[in-house]
Amino acid sequence: MFIGLALALGMTAQGQEKGLTDMSSSRQAKMKNMPLGSVRWTGGFWGDRFGVLSNTTIWDMWNTWNTPWETLDGKGAHGSNGFRNFEVAAGTVKGKHHGPPFHDGDMYKWLEACAAVYAVTRDPKVDALMDKFIEQVALAQRNDGYIHTPVVISERNAGIDSHAGDNTNIGIEIGNDHKKAFASRLNFETYNLGHLMTAGIVHKRATGKTTLFDCGKKAADFLYNFLTNDAAELSRNAICPSHYMGAAEMYRETGDEKYLTLAKGLIAIRDSVTNGEDHNQDRHPLRDQYEAMGHAVRANYLYAGVADLYAETGEAQLLKNLTAIWNDIIQHKIYITGGCGALYDGVSPDGTTYDQPSIQQIHQAYGRQFQLPQEAAHNEICAQIGMLLFSWRMFQATVEPQYVDNIENELYNGILSGISLDGKDYFYTEALRRTKEFPYVMRWPKHRQHYISCFCCPPNTVRTLCEAQEYAYSICKDTLWVNLYGQNTLKTKDLEVDMQSNYPWDGHVTLTVKKAKTLKSIRMHIPGWSTDMTLKLNGAPILAEDLRQPRKWKAGDIIELYLPMQARLVEANPLVEEAKNQVAVMRGPLVYCLEGEDIHGDYRINDIAIPTDIQFTEKKVTISGHEMIALEGDAVLVNQDFWDNNSLYRDLRAKKQQKVRIRLIPYYAWDNRGIQDMSVWLNRGL
Secondary structure, three states: OEEEEEOOOOOOOOOOOOOOOOOOOOOOOOOEEOOOOOEEEOOHHHHHHHHHHHHHHHHHHHHHHOOOHHHHOOOOOOOOOHHHHHHHHHOOOOOOOOOOOOHHHHHHHHHHHHHHHHHHHOOHHHHHHHHHHHHHHHHHOOOOOOOOHHHHHHHHHOOOOOOOOOOOOOOOOOOOOOOOOOOOHHHOHHHHHHHHHHHHHHHHHHHOOOHHHHHHHHHHHHHHHHHHHOHHHHHOOOOOOHHHHHHHHHHHHHOOHHHHHHHHHHHHHHHHOOOOOHHHOOOOOHHHOOOOOEEHHHHHHHHHHHHHHHHHHOOHHHHHHHHHHHHHHHHHHOOOOOOOOOEEEEEEOOOOOOOOOOOEEEEEEEOOOOOOOOOOOOOOHHHHHHHHHHHHHHHHHHOOOHHHHHHHHHHHHHHHHHEOOOOOOEOOOOOOEEOOOOOOOOOOOOOOEOOOOOOOHHHHHHHHHHOHHHHOEEEEOOEEEEOOOOOEEEEOOOOEEEEEEOOOOOOEEEEEEEEOOOOOEEEEEOOOOOOOOEEEEOOEEOOOHHHHOOOOOOOOOEEEEEOOOOEEEEOOOOOOHHHOOEEEEEEOOEEEEEEEEEEOOOOOHHHEEEOOOOOOEEEEEEEOOEEEEEEEEEEEEOOOOOOOOOOOOOOOOOOOOOEEEEEEEEHHHOOOOOOOOEEOOEEEOO
16 A cells, blocks of 8 residues: 655656666656665665675675686586686687586676676776676677677687677587587576676666666567577577566667567567467467466566566557466465475476466476475575566555565565575575475575575675665656655755654665656555555544645655564464465565574473463564564464374373463575574464
């Protein structure tokens, strides 16, 4: 819900300045971003996180990228050959390619994070670091716009000069290595090219330079020529399709209709795929799909790209598909933490939703409705990021507040939990539970690591969190929409506001107008978790309906919003079998969890039950130098007998319940104090 305030601030304002996504000229979009870098955290929760990201994380990740393979004894345990691959492809040094094929795109995501930081800090060291990487990208890129370091390195080592003339042969096969362009969709070439396009645009908007943008534009031109000459082949190579979003944003940046044609064509050719898979969402025509299915990262990237296309075309059928799919996720398939893609391995969709001749195995799958395991949950961080991108585009197109609720949930719970508090270690997947009794090892660790063999999530997490301020405000015609809360300033040519708030620890938000010309209204987002709120204007209580009346504003006018923040117990639909007779705890936008060391006495997570009348006390604590509010209360002990993992059933034993003191911490902060038990969902007491 948004509360409207009639203002007379001015809003023509931004000129050619563009935001993270620029929908100012999009046919259907009702919103546009604030100019990139015009919002900055000045303290508080997100100021603390941005400080870690900008001062530690981007540099620590650069050290990971800049660790040559030969220094790792061939193991790659604490680093990546990512930057060296570009140097070899550029001809700067000699060598071979090492690492997974999608590392190119992951480095582009890291570069985008650096650009977002530079837009705020103007740090010349960040600028110089970006220039160093971009120089190698430009040298490695073929003249036809194609760049994929495994292939380019193979060409260079085979003596093929793919950088001279117009090389449009995408089927080059090199000696015994068989390194050829688009040999397999699992080479992730379109994914890499899409992130190159997006990073180039963000870098241009942050710095004014076109060095990386020119590379991204050449990549888009390559895809356009590929689409024109061999659409069938290109259609088989759409995987984690970041290039849909990249093509749409390239159209917005250049105004060249060619790139809108590219965006339309890339999505249209999906329907021509033969023997498609629900894994890749291409077994059925896009416009026949009304449920979220298949590989969750591929799905959410697809839905975000289609939302971009809707914003440019206004095609009603696409909005119908997108709305139904988004509702299916929110109502049936998303975790309380915002996690998407519940199953390590699922089937799609059990042969029940669509007529199909065979059942297909799907990795990191959207399962059936209400199928949400806890300790065996997958929830790749990139899927949560894809969901944020999907919701953001839906909000810009529709101005519906439920999309902002999901954005807030993903930032605080689904994405922030992917990185350690010191900004150096990462999750790939996101479990809701970890216990020592769990009888088998999952494919991905439930403990953050500095380097993960599949390193796609860490730079994606970093770029998204470095850009969090870009989601705080939006413009709709002559109205400023306040989406996220935290201590920040917004400064543009005609508009300046200052926000003071200790959100999410405190629900008191103060918005002070510093400069206003022609803007007529402000709308404050009221989160869906809030059951009550009060508003004041210049110290006097005011009703929401009265705030919609036009008025003349002056510098110093103050809007105050109060969102009460009590801890609350949450239950799941009983169809969520693994959460039956359990409760979770939330306070404001934050999901809380219980870690083993926060149970008073030598008890296990499985021993703990939360009484429905529990009274929590708020307590300030510090973990890894980061202050937060914990919740303390008296739980009860149940099930104090250890189970033998070789026993499946036993007679129920009478137990005498007794109280035990526990402390809950925010979910994003778990796994920062060593490996120990953790659970979001806890037994429900009487």
